[in-house]
Amino acid sequence: QVQLVESGGGLVQAGGSLRLSCAASGLTLSSVAMGWFRQAPGKGREFVSAISWSGLNTDYQDAVKGRFTISRDNAKNTVYLQMNSLKPEDTAVYYCAAGARASYYGPQITEYEHWGQGTLVTVSS
Numbered sequence: 001q002v003q004l005v006e007s008g009g010g011l012v013q014a015g016g017s018l019r020l021s022c023a024a025s026g027l028t029l030s031s032v033a034m035g036w037f038r039q040a041p042g043k044g045r046e047f048v049s050a051i052s053w054s055g056l057n058t059d060y061q062d063a064v065k066g067r068f069t070i071s072r073d074n075a076k077n078t079v080y081l082q083m084n085s086l087k088p089e090d091t092a093v094y095y096c097a098a099g100a101r102a103s104y105y106g107p108q109i110t111e112y113e114h115w116g117q118g119t120l121v122t123v124s125s
Helices: none
Strands: 003-007 010-013 018-025 034-039 045-051 058-060 068-073 078-083 092-099 112-115 119-124
Touching: 003 092, 018 034, 018 092, 018 119, 034 068, 034 078, 045 068, 045 078, 045 092, 058 068, 078 092
Parallel strands: 010 119
Antiparallel strands: 003 018, 018 078, 034 045, 034 092, 045 058, 068 078, 092 112, 092 119
16 A cells, blocks of 8 residues: 655745655655645645656746755655745645656646645745
């Protein structure tokens, strides 16, 4: 049984930083691409970032480019999202997701097969 467990969310002031972690079990992380998505109150789930199975390729939503960094440690079966210069509009529940195939990393939500339960990030102004 595949489980993805996010952690690291919380309350932070605008301009601050947080690092989210996503620990995987029941899945060999090195065989799949991974993504981070978020869902703000009253809005749909949107793509934030993704990383290829090797970690060599990444993709970001334009609004977070230059502020967020995705990384992975396949030995620890964990994916990270470092979030700097946080803004109130970054407030959302953040979800990690495991891709359905190793070759795709990107914003298409339907390409992700397994999802975590989410971790709440709240950025105050």
